[in-house]
Amino acid sequence: MAADQQTWRRPTAFYNRTVKWLFYIGSVLFVGLLLSRTGVSPGRFWQGILFGIDLVGQMVPPTATETQFNRMMEMLGESVAMSMLATVLGVLISIPFGFLAAENLVPKPVYYLNRSIIMVSRSLHSLIVAIIFVKAFGLGVVAGVLTLSFKTIGYWSKLFAEDLEDIDRGQMEAIEATGGSRLHTIVYGVVPQVIPRAIGLTVYRWDINIRQSTIIGIVGAGGIGTVILAAFDKYQYQYASTILLAIVAVVMVGEAISAITRRRVE
Amino acid sequence: MLRTDNLQKTYESGDEALKGVSLSIEGSEIVSMIGPSGAGKSTFIRCINRLVEPTGGEVYLDETELRALGKRDLRKARRDIGMIFQEFNLVERLTVMENVLSGRLGYVSTWRAFRRNFPSEDIQRAYEILERVGLEDMENKRADELSGGQRQRVGIARAVIQQPKILLVDEPTSSLDPETSHKVLDLLTTVAKEDDIPVLINIHEVELALDYADRIVGLSDGELVWEGGTDELDEHARDIIYRGGESREGTGSAIEEEEAAEDRQEIDRQVPGGG
Structure with missing residues (x-):
């Protein structure tokens, strides 16, 4: 068969090819502008790398005196305890918010109100929330637990509400048809459909809360973060690296527990 | 006893699903409602227990008018209405x-x-x-x-x-194979007879309707167009129900039923609460 003279070019997602190339050139120029305005330069970067290598050198081998080690274990325990308390408290508060933020279960105004509350919880970073709670409740674990609980609401309620919106209406309808009330329908027709997801979300949030609990101590909200900040401030780099390793270990264990549990229930 | 009087449903889209259906079911009779896809069979059944809210007419269960009931009383009335789903x-x-x-x-x-x-x-x-x-x-x-x-x-x-005082049955066999369909309908009608419960059953497979019903009603385009015993459902009656009175020209009925099933799924997606 004779070769065909026709050619074909993949259609572009842009308005046309000129626009496409202008966009690419514009992007490169924009990143260049950002680099020059923020003072990020190869020289500055290289300087940082050298400091970094020096720092890592001072961090190995990780060591800690017995007092330091005991203090670290105590505060790690505090972090894990905070994460558990906050998960329980946060999920308990999240359950009603979740139901009230499911578009298919509540009237529109209720839905919008609860979505807004959830959005506030999601938009603030946990460090900012922690600063506020430390100002209100003073330094320590209480502020930490409240911070993580507050952050749990935004995460858990939102995802739970989305699961509620995906349920099979037929199962609800059947309960309604037997003469069940609104609450009967929720208890009998809705809850069984979302229980496994609720458990999965809780365990996953606990896993996130462990990680978060290691950092909010930096602003005084309890846990291991307080200790790690002190170690860096006092140039105890070898102690700091010990703490980092311990955090990694704890987070890994938490993640493993959460992964296994979720696989079993979902 | 169940009686509907000029029951109407117009969906918000303006779609007139029921244009005034009057029907009564008494004793322990089994009534099959047949009709083409989109005729309003599902809507009719759902308007009885108000899973779909009717827009006109009346529904009586014994002496109670269901459309006049408040939420609490409606729930009480629903306890007396059994429903079986597709x-x-x-x-x-x-x-x-x-x-x-x-x-x-x-x-x-x-x-x-x-x-x-x-x-x-x-x-x-x-x-x-x-x-x-x-x-x-x-x-x-x-x-x-x-x-x-x-x-x-x-x-x-x-x-x-x-x-219940009545069983509403909405396409009970659409999700089942033919043999299981027969077994399920056998069981359903036997249990209903034993317990003296009247049954209103939506079904698109005419042969099944003939096998199990005492009486057939035909719904077409939101209106009741035919009513009679199973032995009276002749070719002319089918023309009235399925083809608006026009005689058909030698198409295989098996193929038509298959098409009807497909159409029905289409309707289910369009009608809120359909199924």
Whole structure:
């Protein structure tokens, strides 16, 4: 068969090819502008790398005196305890918010109100929330637990509400048809459909809360973060690296527990 | 006794699904409602227990007019109306026993329902009904472990345990194979006769309707166009119900039914709460 003279070019997602190339050139120029305005330069970067290598050198081998080690274990325990308390408290508060933020279960105004509350919880970073709670409740674990609980609401309620919106209406309808009330329908027709997801979300949030609990101590909200900040401030780099390793270990264990549990229930 | 008087439903889209349907069902008769897809059969059944809110006319269950009832009274009235669904609508993650007992939810408090604390006479009755529908020793199976035929048996048990004054049955066999369809309809009609419950059954397979009904009504384009005994449903009657009075020209009925099933799925997607 004779070769065909026709050619074909993949259609572009842009308005046309000129626009496409202008966009690419514009992007490169924009990143260049950002680099020059923020003072990020190869020289500055290289300087940082050298400091970094020096720092890592001072961090190995990780060591800690017995007092330091005991203090670290105590505060790690505090972090894990905070994460558990906050998960329980946060999920308990999240359950009603979740139901009230499911578009298919509540009237529109209720839905919008609860979505807004959830959005506030999601938009603030946990460090900012922690600063506020430390100002209100003073330094320590209480502020930490409240911070993580507050952050749990935004995460858990939102995802739970989305699961509620995906349920099979037929199962609800059947309960309604037997003469069940609104609450009967929720208890009998809705809850069984979302229980496994609720458990999965809780365990996953606990896993996130462990990680978060290691950092909010930096602003005084309890846990291991307080200790790690002190170690860096006092140039105890070898102690700091010990703490980092311990955090990694704890987070890994938490993640493993959460992964296994979720696989079993979902 | 169930009686509808000029029952109408116009959806918000302006779609007139029911244009004034008057029908009454008495004693323990089994009435099959047949008609082409989109005729309004599903809407009609759902307007009776107000899963779909009618926009005109009246529905009487014995002496009670259901459209006039407030929420609380409607729930009480629904306890007397059993419903069986096309897609079974069992709570999939609950056990067979819990699904059957859900037919008694109208009589227990939310707290008791939450703890699955049903009166012992309900539990007793649930065991008896499970035996009647051929699911003895299955009470602890989860609904999602069952086959289609078994699920619909649970659906029947859930409706019958309500001790209803009428059974509304919406396309009970559409999700089942032909042989299972016969078994399920056999069971359904036997149980209904034994318990003296009248049945209104939507069905698009005419042959099945003929096998099990005492009386046939034909719905076409939201209007009741034909009514009679099973032996009266001749070719002319079918023309009235399915082709607006025009005679058909030698198409195979099996093919038509298949097309009708496809059309129906289409309608289900368009009509809110259809199915």
